[in-house]
Amino acid sequence: MAPEQVVEIALERKCLGISFTYNEPSIWMEYVLDASRLGKEKGLLINLVTNGFISELAREPLFEMVDAFRVDVKGYFAETYQMIARIKNPELIRSNIIRAREQGIWVELITNLIPGINDTESELIELGKWIRDQLSEQTPWHLTRFFPAYQWSHLQPTSVERMEKALELAKSLGLKFVYPGNLPGHPGENTYCPNCQKLLIERRIFGVLKLEINKDGSCPNCGQKIPGHFEKAREGICYDERV
16 A cells, blocks of 8 residues: 555544554565655654664654654563564664653553563563663553464463563552553553542553543643643544443
8 A cells, every 4th residue: 555545544534643563664664754754744643663673774764753652672681582582682672762762752662471481570670670760650561461372372371460460560660651461451451640540541452431631631630740642632532432
């Protein structure tokens, strides 16, 4: 599909933006850049869902277009990255994440918790501390439940108990917005005010069931500023009561 068609479809469907994902979008970055330029001209937001392994030369033109940078972080230790992604040194990924945040791009991280591979307490502590200290305690971190497939078919799914412990560990490090993934109906899918604990955004899988947050991004109960971009939320949010 031509970049022009992608933008046309997004506008027809009243989308707020375009998200590039599956497979790694930096591999086909020329297409991403072409579509992003056209989309930005029409006022669309651009989201990049990536593993973050992007050269410094390639990241600069991408970052000029991107509004949101969602990175799949495999773990913290080099050994973990070598085992999962055959990447010897994850420092390039971490530097790209920091660079994106420095440029004012919205950053969210996701880690698929694989039993016995990257779900150890030491791994999660080091990664959580890095997120807190190098990015912000308000950086969203999604911890998703692993299900066996392909070369990892011999492993078991991440237990709900292990997921719960990982979520509590991340929160104990001071991270304010930690979410579980692949656990439909879990209350942790929702966003709560870190100050008064009011339910602000109620979610289920990909649907938003309730949105109670001021357009300026503040909690309607206590006025606490909530990080994020909510300027267009009321006009473009996708509510789905059927989810």
